[in-house]
Amino acid sequence: MSVDSEAMAPPETPWQEFLRIFKKDYQALFGFWVLILLLVTAVAGKAFTEWWVLFDPEVVRLTDKFLPPFSVPSLDSLSVDRPFGGVYLMGTDELGRDVFARMFQGSFVSLSIGFVAVGISLGIGILLGGVAGFYGHVKLGFITIETLIMRFTDAMMCFPTFFLILTAVALLPPSIYTIMIIIGLFSWMGTARFVRAEFLSIREQDYVIAAKALGIPEVRIIFRHMVPNALAPVFVSATIGVASAILTESGLSFLGFGVPPPDATWGNILSDGKGFIFDAPWLFFIPGMAIFVVVLAFNLVGEGLREALNPKLRSR
Amino acid sequence: MTQSSTPLLQVTGLKKYFPVRSGLFSRVSSWVKAVDDITFHVNHGETLGLVGESGCGKTTVGRSILRLMEPTAGEVRFEGEDVLALKPRELRQARRRMQIIFQDPYSSLNPRMTIGAIVSEPLKIHKIAKGQDLQDRVNQLFVKVGLRPEHQSRYPHEFSGGQRQRVGIARALALNPKFIVCDEAVSALDVSIQAQILNLLRDLQEEFHLSYLFITHDLNVVQYLADRIAVMYLGQLAEVAPVEDLFTSPKHPYTQALLSANPVPDPTVVSQRTILSGDVPSPLHPPSGCRFHPRCPEVMDVCKTADPPLITIGLPERGHQVWCHLHS
Numbered sequence: 001m002s003v004d005s006e007a008m009a010p011p012e013t014p015w016q017e018f019l020r021i022f023k024k025d026y027q028a029l030f031g032f033w034v035l036i037l038l039l040v041t042a043v044a045g046k047a048f049t050e051w052w053v054l055f056d057p058e059v060v061r062l063t064d065k066f067l068p069p070f071s072v073p074s075l076d077s078l079s080v081d082r083p084f085g086g087v088y089l090m091g092t093d094e095l096g097r098d099v100f101a102r103m104f105q106g107s108f109v110s111l112s113i114g115f116v117a118v119g120i121s122l123g124i125g126i127l128l129g130g131v132a133g134f135y136g137h138v139k140l141g142f143i144t145i146e147t148l149i150m151r152f153t154d155a156m157m158c159f160p161t162f163f164l165i166l167t168a169v170a171l172l173p174p175s176i177y178t179i180m181i182i183i184g185l186f187s188w189m190g191t192a193r194f195v196r197a198e199f200l201s202i203r204e205q206d207y208v209i210a211a212k213a214l215g216i217p218e219v220r221i222i223f224r225h226m227v228p229n230a231l232a233p234v235f236v237s238a239t240i241g242v243a244s245a246i247l248t249e250s251g252l253s254f255l256g257f258g259v260p261p262p263d264a265t266w267g268n269i270l271s272d273g274k275g276f277i278f279d280a281p282w283l284f285f286i287p288g289m290a291i292f293v294v295v296l297a298f299n300l301v302g303e304g305l306r307e308a309l310n311p312k313l314r315s316r
Numbered sequence: 317m318t319q320s321s322t323p324l325l326q327v328t329g330l331k332k333y334f335p336v337r338s339g340l341f342s343r344v345s346s347w348v349k350a351v352d353d354i355t356f357h358v359n360h361g362e363t364l365g366l367v368g369e370s371g372c373g374k375t376t377v378g379r380s381i382l383r384l385m386e387p388t389a390g391e392v393r394f395e396g397e398d399v400l401a402l403k404p405r406e407l408r409q410a411r412r413r414m415q416i417i418f419q420d421p422y423s424s425l426n427p428r429m430t431i432g433a434i435v436s437e438p439l440k441i442h443k444i445a446k447g448q449d450l451q452d453r454v455n456q457l458f459v460k461v462g463l464r465p466e467h468q469s470r471y472p473h474e475f476s477g478g479q480r481q482r483v484g485i486a487r488a489l490a491l492n493p494k495f496i497v498c499d500e501a502v503s504a505l506d507v508s509i510q511a512q513i514l515n516l517l518r519d520l521q522e523e524f525h526l527s528y529l530f531i532t533h534d535l536n537v538v539q540y541l542a543d544r545i546a547v548m549y550l551g552q553l554a555e556v557a558p559v560e561d562l563f564t565s566p567k568h569p570y571t572q573a574l575l576s577a578n579p580v581p582d583p584t585v586v587s588q589r590t591i592l593s594g595d596v597p598s599p600l601h602p603p604s605g606c607r608f609h610p611r612c613p614e615v616m617d618v619c620k621t622a623d624p625p626l627i628t629i630g631l632p633e634r635g636h637q638v639w640c641h642l643h644s
């Protein structure tokens with residue numbers, strides 16, 4: 001029997017192939033480095049504003065109100081309250097707090113809200129969508145599981161999410177955890193729909209039918225053959241989901257329903273600054289820019305992942 | 317009946333209707349009669365070609381036999397065993413004896429598994445081999461289908477269509493089956509590759525004493541491989557005959573039309589071309605009487621109302637059957 005002697009390129013795992021495509025996408029790569037920087041900043045922010053307080057976001061210095069970025073502390077300020085490095089990198093706010101320290105602390109809070117909220121929404125979405133997509137045909141009384149889950153999803157989608165969250169937040173005790181959980185609980189619908197559609201189409205793929213024909217148990221078919229092929233696009237939407245969770249939190253904070261003081265988030269720094277747009281534009285501009293850049297970076301990375309992970313776009 | 321006279325596979329009165337749902341509560345409003353009462357058999361070591369236009373229900377027949385979809389009615393006996401009555405556990409065991417090869421070599425392999433993992437998975441799951449023995453068997457399978465064993469750690473997307481199809485064949489062979497459904501197994505490949513894969517399938521058939529149900533819309537392909545051919549039209553059989561009989565003296569007007577549309581290899585044979593007019597009707601609303609009557613050049617009044625009878629041509633042992641009013 002003839003042995004195929006066709007020359008082959010060196011082996012490339014799907015991961016290597018993904019890297020090769022992703023590395024050529026400069027926008028996504030830019031977004032990726034921004035996010036790495038953000039991640040480092042967030043962790044450092046947590047460390048240097050709470051554990052080893054180099055930058056104290058909570059010190060009120062009534063002598064140093066509304067100083068623009070790069071100002072030095074006034075002479076009559078208390079020396080213990082002086083900022084690290086002796087300069088207000090991002091100026092001070094109406095209470096004389098160091099905006100840089102507040103932004104630094106806020107980066108961790110904002111990012112963790114994004115990740116935790118998306119984690120919750122992914123968990124719910126993947127579970128409900130997966131069950132609807134795989135066991136959808138099973139009857140519960142007079143309707144199928146799929147009908148039940150998807151109509152519930154549709155009903156949830158009918159409400160404007162932001163107002164739903166606003167209502168829930170207004171009724172519950174305000175805290176950073178409430179915000180995370182509420183955002184997560186009200187944003188899984190897209191993922192559920194998505195995973196269901198993905199499962200429905202993968203279930204009909206020949207490799208899944210082949211697995212069935214080989215007598216491979218259902219649990220293994222789901223977890224070995226279907227889930228890995230359904231997850232790539234879910235990651236893409238999760239990336240973009242983090243951005244929208246950060247945006248939602250900022251929106252809530254801006255309206256005064258967000259994370260309560262003294263925790264600083266970019267949203268409530270922005271919100272505090274909105275009364276002083278003309279007197280101290282940096283209070284408004286700095287957190288605004290930060291949110292914009294981060295949301296943009298998440299979206300660029302999401303788009304890049306979509307391109308690099310989508311097997312349909314790859315050359316055959 | 318003795319073992320030798322029992323066919324390997326006997327399919328009787330097979331039907332598969334797909335529900336068409338509509339309205340607010342997804343009520344079943346009508347049925348797509350994709351396969352409507354089909355009876356045939358496949359002998360030990362034989363290849364039965366199943367031919368017909370796209371959409372006539374060939375894939376549905378193949379998958380219903382393997383219980384990859386549940387047929388609406390009918391009986392499937394494999395080595396005398398009632399396949400449709402098997403319980404899940406028995407069915408998993410029975411799957412070792414019947415396998416399937418797919419048309420599309422791109423979607424038939426899991427893109428996130430190495431080709432080695434794809435071929436070894438069934439051996440592991442059925443606990444047929446492990447460790448070094450497993451490795452040896454997988455190596456053997458690779459060599460048998462013409463792949464290099466050292467490529468096992470590579471992923472499907474690194475291979476050409478023909479090579480992927482070989483991986484699909486190795487996977488189907490892993491459990492040492494007796495019967496394989498080849499659903500358009502070469503239709504997606506280039507003509508030169510088609511010949512290689514057909515040769516491979518024939519060599520494997522000889523070596524492992526395999527039986528094939530070879531599904532295709534291309535008469536040239538079955539001619540090469542099949543012992544007998546079953547021609548399907550819109551969910552029903554039109555004609556079943558040994559290959560030579562079907563090509564030299566087709567009896568059903570649909571078979572004749574298919575053959576005349578097929579390029580004749582011998583230029584001295586003057587073919588009378590029968591041109592098929594009209595479109596294939598939908599299996600949702602199949603024509604009454606003979607389903608072929610709206611397109612049949614020989615159509616008679618009786619064809620429009622009465623189902624065509626089964627007529628045996630020549631000696632019954634020859635097994636040439638046709639469903640047509642012309643021959644009654």
Ligand SMILES: Nc1ncnc2c1ncn2[C@@H]1O[C@H](COP(=O)(O)OP(=O)(O)O)[C@@H](O)[C@H]1O
Pocket residue numbers: 334335348350368369370371372373374375376377599
């Ligand atoms: N899952 C399904 N649901 C509804 N209709 C189907 C389904 N699968 C196949 N059909 C219909 O059944 C008929 C036969 O399909 P198929 O067996 O795939 O034909 P072939 O393989 O001969 O091209 C077609 O009309 C097709 O639309």
Ligand code: SF4
Pocket residue numbers: 568569570606607608609610612613614615616619624639640641642
């Ligand atoms: S039964 Fe009538 S319509 Fe059908 S193929 Fe025969 S002659 Fe044609």
Ligand SMILES: [Mg+2]
Pocket residue numbers: 371374375376500
């Ligand atoms: Mg088909």
